[in-house]
Amino acid sequence: MRDRWRTIGVLAGALFAVNVVARVIIELGFDGNDTAADRVSLGMFVVLGLILAAVVFAQGRxxxxxxxxxxxxxxxxIALALTVLVGPxxxxxxxxxxxxxxxxAQIWLYLLATGAGVAVGYLVLTALGLDHRSQQLKRYAEIKAARPRRVVRR
Structure with missing residues (x-):
């Protein structure tokens, strides 16, 4: 159980760190330029989605x-709460x-980006047939095919 919470904490910390880096870049580099700030925010959402896609791909196997x-x-x-309340x-x-x-709007955009990342990671995993359920079904089919058919006499 302790390892499970550690994994959750590390992932939440990584997602929050991406947001902090984006906020610092916007504050120091593009103070007052809304177009550049919007581009950095878009990049942040893409990075969040990619991180979650990679995590889902790895965990889903x-x-x-x-x-x-x-x-x-x-x-x-957890990362959403930190991003919205502590990040600013x-x-x-x-x-x-x-x-x-x-x-x-921050909350909805965050949930949209993270949901898209999770969906992409899981869809790619499932399309490649590498997800946990597909692997279980594959092992079951191999075991059933390996056993010789039992002859029944009458």
Whole structure:
């Protein structure tokens, strides 16, 4: 159980670190330039999606979807809370300074990007037939094919 929470914490920390790096780049490099800030934010969402796609691809090979799905979901929710509530404080902003619209837009965009990353990772894994369930079915078929058919006498 301890290793499971450690994995969740590391993934949440990595997702939050990506957001912190993007916020620092925007604050130091592009202060006042909205177009550049939007591009850095878009890049951040792409990186978040790629990280989650890679994690899902790796975890989906070894564990059932319910198991890794709970871990990834918990990590995303923890990272989301840190990103929305703590992230702005690190660069000197107020989390609610932009109003309710901006606050909830951040939440929806974050969930959209992370959901897309998880979906892409799982779809690629399933399309290649490397997911946990496909591997179980493959082993079952091999075992059934290896046994000779039993002859029944009447």
């Amino acid at each position: 070894e564990r059932p979807a319910g198991s890794w799905g709970a871990d990834v979901g918990a990590a995303v929710l 404080l690190l660069v000197g902003d107020n989390p609610f300074g932009g109003g309710a619209g901006l606050f909830f």
